[in-house]
Amino acid sequence: MIPVVLLHALGSSARTWETFAAGLPRTSIALDLPGHGTGPPPHAPMPLPEPPARPAEPVDFDWAVVEPVFRTVRTPDPAWWAALADITADTLWLAGGPTSHVDQSRIHDAAARMPSARVVEVPAGHRIHSEAPDEFAAVVVPFLTE
Known part of the structure; x- marks a missing residue:
């Protein structure tokens, strides 16, 4: 049977899938996207017309991934x-x-x-x-x- 690939949301990691994957009746592969969890560093971000403000409190992912994700979603x-x-x-x-x-x-x-x-x-x-x-x-x- 073909494995299921599980991708997380911005600011998350592959760990978010642990409970669901444990109950699946087939093999799954949960990946960390660049800048998240154990994923590789992101490519250099490209500026957005209105980049979101970096929060004052720490985030548990690489903030450099925010701009490219927002750009791609805004202008696919x-x-x-x-x-x-x-x-x-x-x-x-x-x-x-x-x-x-x-x-x-x-x-x-x-x-x-x-x-x-x-x-x-x-x-x-x-x-x-x-x-x-x-x-x-x-x-x-x-x-x-x-």
């Missing part, structure tokens, strides 16, 4: 959106509902471009797997075992 490459139609694998998109900072219409738009994608809303905000772990598993585990 149009070729990326066009290429979504080429993904024919069954795909599950999770939407965190109105309390998520992610524009929910963009999730639905991305899924609509993919021939075998569906969206399930779990109204828990952006970090569904850690804020609503039982609901997350109830949706994801059956999808991974179909």
Whole structure:
């Protein structure tokens, strides 16, 4: 069976997946992205038109990753959106509902471009797997075992 790759959110690390991965009926690989956890250092950041302010209190990740992530989210490459139609694998998109900072219409738009994608809303905000772990598993585990 193909392993599941688990990616964390900005400011998090692969550790965020430990509980979920332990209950999966298949192999999983949780990665630390550059500047997070044990991940490699990030590439030099590119400035944003309105970079977010660095918080006064310490953060447990490399702040240099914030600008490139925000830039990519704000201005995604149009070729990326066009290429979504080429993904024919069954795909599950999770939407965190109105309390998520992610524009929910963009999730639905991305899924609509993919021939075998569906969206399930779990109204828990952006970090569904850690804020609503039982609901997350109830949706994801059956999808991974179909």
